[in-house]
Amino acid sequence: MKIEEYENGIVIRDTVDFDLKDIFECGQCFRWNEDTDGSYIGVISGKPVRVYKTLNDIYIKGASIADKDFFNFYFDLDRDYGKIKEELKSDSVLKEAIKHAEGIRILSQDMFEIVISFIISSNNRIFMIKRTVENISRMYGSKVAFEGRDYYSFPTPDELAKADLNGLKQCGCGFRAPYVKDTAEVIAKGNVSLEKIREMDTDDAAKELMELKGIGPKVADCILLFSMQKYDAFPVDVWIKRIMQYFYLAPDVSLKKIREFARNKFGNFAGFSQEYLFYYARDTIKKEGFEK
DNA sequence: CCTCAGGGCTCTC
DNA sequence: GAGAGCCCTGAG
Numbered sequence: 353m354k355i356e357e358y359e360n361g362i363v364i365r366d367t368v369d370f371d372l373k374d375i376f377e378c379g380q381c382f383r384w385n386e387d388t389d390g391s392y393i394g395v396i397s398g399k400p401v402r403v404y405k406t407l408n409d410i411y412i413k414g415a416s417i418a419d420k421d422f423f424n425f426y427f428d429l430d431r432d433y434g435k436i437k438e439e440l441k442s443d444s445v446l447k448e449a450i451k452h453a454e455g456i457r458i459l460s461q462d463m464f465e466i467v468i469s470f471i472i473s474s475n476n477r478i479f480m481i482k483r484t485v486e487n488i489s490r491m492y493g494s495k496v497a498f499e500g501r502d503y504y505s506f507p508t509p510d511e512l513a514k515a516d517l518n519g520l521k522q523c524g525c526g527f528r529a530p531y532v533k534d535t536a537e538v539i540a541k542g543n544v545s546l547e548k549i550r551e552m553d554t555d556d557a558a559k560e561l562m563e564l565k566g567i568g569p570k571v572a573d574c575i576l577l578f579s580m581q582k583y584d585a586f587p588v589d590v591w592i593k594r595i596m597q598y599f600y601l602a603p604d605v606s607l608k609k610i611r612e613f614a615r616n617k618f619g620n621f622a623g624f625s626q627e628y629l630f631y632y633a634r635d636t637i638k639k640e641g642f643e644k
Numbered sequence: 645c646c647t648c649a650g651g652g653c654t655c656t657c
Numbered sequence: 658g659a660g661a662g663c664c665c666t667g668a669g
Contacts, residue, residue: 379664470664471666473663473664473665474663474664474665474666475650475651475662475663475664475665475666476651476652476663476664476665477652477653477654477662477663477664478663478664479653479654480651480652480653480654480663481664521651524651524652525651526650526651526652527649527650527651527666528650528651528666529651531666531667565666565667566665566666566667567666568665568666568667569665569666570664570665570666571664571665571666574664587664588664589664589665590662590663590664590665591664592664607665630664634664
């Protein structure tokens with residue numbers, strides 16, 4: 353996989369294990385939207401881009417060659433997902449799960465945006481989360497034009513710290529509005545440094561994140577996995593809970609036990625296996641309902 | 645350890 | 658139309 357310039361942006365040539373739908377719809381991100389032609393539009397680090405695939409080339413329209421390293425990091429291009437999948441396929445459940453989403457890659461997203469987005473995710477639906485994050489960007493971020501339309505960057509900690517509770521509620525934060533405000537303020541003031549938390553090992557980093565309002569074990573694990581490169585994190589949400597209880601564990605096992613079991617079983621690949629399982633669970637349980 | 649409420653909206657009945 | 662449930666956390 354190598355990145356080159358083309359007339360409207362940059363292109364990643366000869367990708368492997370790279371599918372836009374698998375990547376953008378496996379539950380790790382909220383600001384990528386599919387367009388009618390199958391391409392995806394996202395606002396990444398303040399810049400709107402349109403991404404589409406022809407054969408095995410990924411075109412990123414709106415990006416410049418100066419963003420090469422950024423997108424290499426963002427799409428985790430240096431990692432051999434084929435090798436990871438090969439290893440995980442020794443587990444029969446994962447073997448089946450991987451078949452449903454061969455092209456998943458774990459994105460390295462902006463830490464602050466992910467912190468706030470996953471605070472909003474608690475007891476919420478993906479459609480609502482996306483809408484709320486979009487509203488927050490519109491209200492508190494900055495306007496950027498692209499393809500003759502206006503897009504909005506996700507606000508910085510300083511921008512979001514200025515928000516008031518009513519504004520956040522208008523965005524659709526609901527009872528999470530005070531958590532969002534409090535966390536944005538603490539980070540804007542520099543009382544908590546996400547960069548420093550990223551330097552810690554997974555367990556210490558999770559503990560630090562849980563000091564912030566609105567962050568419990570599940571949300572902390574999502575932040576670690578989707579923005580801090582902690583690939584041994586294993587977020588346990590309702591879907592993972594259902595699929596783990598169905599295939600591996602008793603139906604009454606606690607969330608904490610599921611997390612411990614998975615991190616033991618999958619080790620440094622726990623995060624990758626979580627993504628395959630999440631996508632599989634959502635697709636399969638919904639359609640076939642293999643558990644009540 | 646436990647239970648419970650908590651935006652707002654969608655899906656189910 | 659009511660009621661459950663949602664990528665869950667904080668308070669009791």
